[in-house]
Amino acid sequence: MPTTVFAASEIITLNTSLPRCTHVAVRDGRILGYGGPEIVAEFGATLDDRFATKVIIPGFVEGHGHAADGIVWRNPYVGFYPRIGPDGQKAGGFKSISEVVAHLKAAAENLPDPTTPLTAWGFDPIYFDGRRMTAADLDAISTTRLIVIGHASGHIMNVNTPVLAACGFSRDSNLDGLLRDTQGNLTGELLGPAVMGRAARASGGAALMREMDAAAYRTYGEMARRVGVTTSTDLANTGSPATVEALVAATAEPNFPLRIVPAMQQRAFSLPDGIARITELKRLNTDRLHFGIVKITADGSIQGFTGRLRWPGYHNGAPNGLWYVAPAELESIVAAYHEAGIQLHIHTNGDEASEVTTEMIGRALAKHPRQDHRHTLQHCQMADAATFRRMASFGMCVNLFANHIYYWGEQHRAITMGPTRALRLDACATALEAGVPLAIHSDTPVTPVDPLFTMWCAVNRLTPTGRVLGEGERISPAQALRAVTLGPAYTLKLDHLIGSIDVGKFADFAVLDSNPLAVAPEAIKDIGVHATVLGGRVF
Ligand SMILES: [Zn+2]
Numbered sequence: 001m002p003t004t005v006f007a008a009s010e011i012i013t014l015n016t017s018l019p020r021c022t023h024v025a026v027r028d029g030r031i032l033g034y035g036g037p038e039i040v041a042e043f044g045a046t047l048d049d050r051f052a053t054k055v056i057i058p059g060f061v062e063g064h065g066h067a068a069d070g071i072v073w074r075n076p077y078v079g080f081y082p083r084i085g086p087d088g089q090k091a092g093g094f095k096s097i098s099e100v101v102a103h104l105k106a107a108a109e110n111l112p113d114p115t116t117p118l119t120a121w122g123f124d125p126i127y128f129d130g131r132r133m134t135a136a137d138l139d140a141i142s143t144t145r146l147i148v149i150g151h152a153s154g155h156i157m158n159v160n161t162p163v164l165a166a167c168g169f170s171r172d173s174n175l176d177g178l179l180r181d182t183q184g185n186l187t188g189e190l191l192g193p194a195v196m197g198r199a200a201r202a203s204g205g206a207a208l209m210r211e212m213d214a215a216a217y218r219t220y221g222e223m224a225r226r227v228g229v230t231t232s233t234d235l236a237n238t239g240s241p242a243t244v245e246a247l248v249a250a251t252a253e254p255n256f257p258l259r260i261v262p263a264m265q266q267r268a269f270s271l272p273d274g275i276a277r278i279t280e281l282k283r284l285n286t287d288r289l290h291f292g293i294v295k296i297t298a299d300g301s302i303q304g305f306t307g308r309l310r311w312p313g314y315h316n317g318a319p320n321g322l323w324y325v326a327p328a329e330l331e332s333i334v335a336a337y338h339e340a341g342i343q344l345h346i347h348t349n350g351d352e353a354s355e356v357t358t359e360m361i362g363r364a365l366a367k368h369p370r371q372d373h374r375h376t377l378q379h380c381q382m383a384d385a386a387t388f389r390r391m392a393s394f395g396m397c398v399n400l401f402a403n404h405i406y407y408w409g410e411q412h413r414a415i416t417m418g419p420t421r422a423l424r425l426d427a428c429a430t431a432l433e434a435g436v437p438l439a440i441h442s443d444t445p446v447t448p449v450d451p452l453f454t455m456w457c458a459v460n461r462l463t464p465t466g467r468v469l470g471e472g473e474r475i476s477p478a479q480a481l482r483a484v485t486l487g488p489a490y491t492l493k494l495d496h497l498i499g500s501i502d503v504g505k506f507a508d509f510a511v512l513d514s515n516p517l518a519v520a521p522e523a524i525k526d527i528g529v530h531a532t533v534l535g536g537r538v539f
Pocket residue numbers: 064065066235443
């Protein structure tokens with residue numbers, strides 16, 4: 001078997017036996033050894049020195065991403081912050097609702113015919129001084145074409161009057177999640193999956209709610225690879241036959257540059273069907289595809305005022321958010337999957353959702369003790385020290401949404417959480433102090449996948465105004481690096497295969513222009529990703 005040794009100026013292994021070295025040996029797609037130049041001869045290897053001036057680290061693991069990032073870009077992006085699309089071009093950066101509407105008007109003119117629905121994504125009115133988008137804003141684009149605008153969080157949509165009509169939503173509708181003005185009229189803002197799902201179906205799929213195809217997985221693979229990610233979750237996979245077929249086909253292609261860990265979305269299934277389906281999906285697993293975990297969504301988004309909060313609620317007085325699953329039902333879902341031996345990844349945003357869900361896992365464990373379950377709270381953005389200590393006592397993990405500190409930190413401080421509670425937004429230091437295994441994430445496409453940026457957020461906690469939000473919650477670059485490699489690998493129960501440079505693990509590396517543990521902490525986000533290596537193959 002041919003053996004290759006990659007040389008680098010420095011290799012950070014995240015492996016206590018030898019934390020730093022300069023050479024790593026690869027055979028059969030796995031790591032054979034590591035050390036100094038002597039290992040070339042010791043393993044009878046061929047030296048590959050193309051990275052001799054670079055820094056090799058374990059490939060990044062995106063522990064909460066959505067492969068839908070590979071499909072949303074087929075529709076216009078209407079976000080406040082500009083971002084780079086799969087074509088490498090900058091998009092978005094709209095600073096008012098009228099700028100968004102003008103952009104959509106132009107986009108509508110490019111659609112093939114007047115009946116093609118217009119869908120867009122990445123919108124968030126929280127940046128616009130209290131002004132929300134209404135159906136009238138979108139009716140100004142068209143009163144006949146169906147128009148659906150997904151919010152950045154993925155938890156809210158704005159639609160025009162034709163969509164309200166197509167869904168049968170009216171002033172008299174008796175449904176949760178239909179936002180109303182002071183007169184009780186529908187504003188066209190839809191909150192939560194029940195009403196959003198109807199609008200998505202009426203308009204043939206919108207933004208995050210579209211069915212994936214193989215090309216979308218390929219696009220996502222390429223977007224993740226560019227930023228050094230070698231394993232990514234797809235954290236709300238529908239588990240539908242079409243999606244699964246596309247995923248199996250894409251990940252089987254020799255040039256597919258990414259390992260994918262889909263989390264099957266529980267919502268689509270009854271309890272027995274869901275447990276049967278995830279068991280069946282695991283049989284499809286390969287080196288690049290790892291089914292096994294299940295995703296449950298407990299509440300909504302804080303910046304959309306649909307996250308469930310404890311006292312004193314929303315700083316601006318907005319009513320408490322939405323339980324996506326009523327707590328009694330959530331408890332029976334958690335208990336059933338737990339009893340079946342399945343690992344859960346549960347979205348909780350508000351502190352009430354995190355606390356209540358943690359106690360449910362505690363009760364499930366009391367009934368059915370289970371070692372090493374690693375149930376993980378995803379986002380868990382407002383949990384306090386007491387909740388983290390409970391999580392630690394139950395053996396739970398956390399994946400915090402560090403990118404939020406930059407993208408919404410100022411809004412949480414001024415509008416949703418107020419100046420004090422916002423300090424504990426994505427409290428990485430408190431989680432580590434409590435002993436909860438930690439990962440941090442982008443939730444792409446909610447914010448762009450880029451683990452070096454995510455590290456930068458957790459280390460510096462800077463908002464766009466230059467404010468440090470919660471100085472005490474900053475973590476070290478070494479802790480942050482672990483939280484984008486071995487940390488998420490642990491939450492996925494894949495730490496025996498990925499996340500560090502150790503003998504027998506997959507030879508998955510990110511090749512960087514500089515050492516993220518040596519540069520100034522503010523410069524971590526600017527480090528270039530030179531290449532990735534997946535199973536020993538250079539991409
Ligand atoms: Zn998500």
